[in-house]
Amino acid sequence: MSERLTRQESRRRTRERLLAAAAELFAERGVNGASVEQIAERAGFTRGAFYGNFDGKDALVAELLQERTRREAEEVREAAGGAASRAEAFAALRAWHRERARNLDTWLALRMELLLHAVRTPELRPLLAERERLARGALAEGVRRELDRDGAATPADPAFLALIAHALEDGLLIQRALDPESVGEEAVVDAVELLLRSWTALAGETGEGEAPG
Amino acid sequence: MSERLTRQESRRRTRERLLAAAAELFAERGVNGASVEQIAERAGFTRGAFYGNFDGKDALVAELLQERTRREAEEVREAAGGAASRAEAFAALRAWHRERARNLDTWLALRMELLLHAVRTPELRPLLAERERLARGALAEGVRRELDRDGAATPADPAFLALIAHALEDGLLIQRALDPESVGEEAVVDAVELLLRSWTALAGETGEGEAPG
């Protein structure tokens, strides 16, 4: 029985190495630009091992997408859990984005590759959509809390404010990837902070304590 | 001489049809997923015509990227030119985005394909970066004008506000492509309007007539 577990474990490790190699190559050369042979080779195997563990490239892509989506969803849950104060929340956000800024091109390329794949593969779309909804939901909770802390009413549907904040991540990272000179490393966090401040101001102006939506 | 013009004209038309076919296929199947033969066939030719007009697929991609970039830069210039009132400006923006929303998937996929290609091709990056700078510059002008109209000071560097508004386009379109249920057709325009209103509020609160950065 312990031998069986070892075999399962070995299989799991091989699959993981193949998935990691695929992620690298997809970022570098695109999903279509990376061949099965290149993926297997970077993982330290040959094509035989690949086909022994995956039904084909499409199956691997689908699994990679699921893996990354699940991992990101977990990170969102963790991030939403911690952070008692506003300062803490922003410190965490800053750390998170500094890490991401370090290998922006790689990370963004992979996200966009998987995203394009999902947009073109109807059965995978709900998976991505669910992850995005989750992230926006957590953000909406945070926005509501922050505005509450200031005693301000929410100046618009919190879900819409969260959508704006969330969408800004992709948008600003794209701008930075194209033109690093014009977009600072901390643009995302700076922008979210500015938005929160301005929404607080807007809420104060629109009427204290009013609660729309 | 008129014969020469005719030949030039004919060549130009062929190249344009090839470029248009390539744009369609890149959006549908990705740059790497679309073969030269498929491109030529959709344009109504064979591979021979393709290689008679382009040095290869890479050359066509580079040219497509330049063409699309130039066209978008022109649109930005036109949009920046017209629009006397705020209402006019938003009406134009709304029309523009309604049109874009109609074939969102196609448009976004092509933009992201070209964007990925540019990120991976160092010599093409400045081209894209320039176009983005131009768009942000025009937006910055618009933001400044709108806030001025309200007699409000600009609550932050107008370039940064413009960056936020501009980045939101990509970000929100991505969210809508993944999850149309949760993101309205007019999300982009609605968001920009909300941002303008909240920045006005923030400026009023921070101190009337102050002009930072």
Next chain:
DNA sequence: GTCTATAAAGAGATAGAC
């Protein structure tokens, strides 16, 4: 300028040995 034919390389996938 565009077509047909073809060379040469690369891709995904399977079979059989170990």
Next chain:
DNA sequence: GTCTATCTCTTTATAGAC
């Protein structure tokens, strides 16, 4: 489970006819 060998199809690119 992984490797080597092999099949088949697709791809890029070139040459030569028209």
